[in-house]
Amino acid sequence: MTVMDRRKVLGLGGALAAGVALAPGLHLIAAPQAPDGASAGRRWGMLIDVTKCSSGCTACIDACRKENNVPLFNNPQRDIHWIRKVELQDKAGRKPAVSLPVLCNHCENPPCVHVCPTEASFIRKDGVVLVDMHRCIGCRYCMIACPYKARSLVYHPTSLPKNGNPDVPIRGKGVVEKCTFCVHRLDAGRPPACVEACPGAMLFGDLNDPGSPIAKRLKEVPTQVIRADLGLKPQVHYQGL
Amino acid sequence: MQNLIEMTTNDPFQRDESAGRIAPGVGFRTRRRVTGGSDVFANPPKAGSSGLTRRGWLEQATPSKLGATDPERIKGGEAVKLTRFGWGFLLAALLATSGGATALAGGPVELQKAKGEACLKPTDWMRRNHMDFLKHSREDTVREGVRNAKESFLNCKSCHVSREQFCDRCHNYASVKPDCFECHNYPK
Structure with a gap:
């Protein structure tokens, strides 16, 4: 009798879990987070299929700029890039050059967080590496530490662009900013702006959820991360690199 | 204004509201000296009230201008003398700058009325x-x-x-x- 009860309970739990998994099927990522904030059970990650990324396409960059009010100062040395396109060519020149977007890799062992003297850089429970602009003093240690050059200092005063997104605060002069995986969208149950704008090369989701498309694809196809030798465990994976 | 309170707080939501204004500081240990009952916003001047009350409010509202920040000076009569001297000047300045009795009648500043019915707190x-x-x-x-x-x-x-x-x-x-x-x- 006890066994039956246990089975029933397990069956109900399974059905409930299946329902939860299927219900948000329309979305690329799972349901919005609970009101108690970021979940430690999740680990957001990205898979970029380099073979589908054409060198002339800047849809992800444009979408990111628009969504997050990322400014340009008409000075290549001081312009801010949350995501940028990089052309790669093997040294022997045998393979064709590939174009891939590079962004913050949201490492599991982020050197930027380790060096931050004010704990402004931090990892959220769900693995997103963020900068708390209220605490950042603009020392730029994190910029030196990041092997992906994913961070930029705001050198000049900024203002909200005319067609800017009022939901994302602009960053004041003297703080370091970088890709946030669009946390404000993640918390609302939406994928990052670059993923939404990309015509099919980017896949985003919860790496801890074995049923998510990204976790399945990572199991199926060979993927790489940039500078795996550093042991930072980056969460942005590349396919076909 | 005479009763100075030494206050240490970690949690801004768990404190004695009667103790007056406390400097903000979430997550940090704050230690500030605050003056009890000297909240200019909590005690705005009333039109038609007695001169004594009004003077009392001015003294409370502008302690630094009158050099009355030091509790010892307040306890002695020095600050009182200073306030008496400065009171006329301040009142004149206030009347000249803020339109006189109308400004005083509505409180220190007239703020836009909120759309909603009630705020989260009083x-x-x-x-x-x-x-x-x-x-x-x-x-x-x-x-x-x-x-x-x-x-x-x-x-x-x-x-x-x-x-x-x-x-x-x-x-x-x-x-x-x-x-x-x-x-x-x-x-x-």
């Missing part, structure tokens, strides 16, 4: 402590990912629709310069 509480609300929820939002908390900055906009008519007026009067609006968008 007005008196919000006047003194809204910054702690915002700081607390900013920590939660940025670092923990708790969005759309009731005390979120974004929620203020729905009732206090104009920054210039509401926030800035009081900030200018109190001569505080919060830098929230340098980055966060709030309708003018």
Whole structure:
């Protein structure tokens, strides 16, 4: 009798879990987070299929700029890039050059967080590496530490662009900013702006959820991360690199 | 104003409200000397009230201008002399700058009326402590990912629709310069 009860309970739990998994099927990522904030059970990650990324396409960059009010100062040395396109060519020149977007890799062992003297850089429970602009003093240690050059200092005063997104605060002069995986969208149950704008090369989701498309694809196809030798465990994976 | 209180607090929401204004400081240990009952916003001047009360309010409202910040001086008669001397000058200045009795009748500053029916906390509480609300929820939002908390900055906009008519007026009067609006968008 006890066994039956246990089975029933397990069956109900399974059905409930299946329902939860299927219900948000329309979305690329799972349901919005609970009101108690970021979940430690999740680990957001990205898979970029380099073979589908054409060198002339800047849809992800444009979408990111628009969504997050990322400014340009008409000075290549001081312009801010949350995501940028990089052309790669093997040294022997045998393979064709590939174009891939590079962004913050949201490492599991982020050197930027380790060096931050004010704990402004931090990892959220769900693995997103963020900068708390209220605490950042603009020392730029994190910029030196990041092997992906994913961070930029705001050198000049900024203002909200005319067609800017009022939901994302602009960053004041003297703080370091970088890709946030669009946390404000993640918390609302939406994928990052670059993923939404990309015509099919980017896949985003919860790496801890074995049923998510990204976790399945990572199991199926060979993927790489940039500078795996550093042991930072980056969460942005590349396919076909 | 004479009863000076030494106060140590960690949690801005767990404190004695009767103790007057406390400097904001979420997550940090704050130790400030605060003056009891000297809240200019809690005790605005009333039109038609006695001169004694009015003087009392002015003394409380502008202790630094009158050189009455030192409790010892207040206890002795020096500060009183100073206040008597300065009172006439201050009142004249106030009348000249703020339109006299009309400004006094409506309180120190006239703020835009809120759209909604009720705020999260009583007005008196919000006047003194809204910054702690915002700081607390900013920590939660940025670092923990708790969005759309009731005390979120974004929620203020729905009732206090104009920054210039509401926030800035009081900030200018109190001569505080919060830098929230340098980055966060709030309708003018």
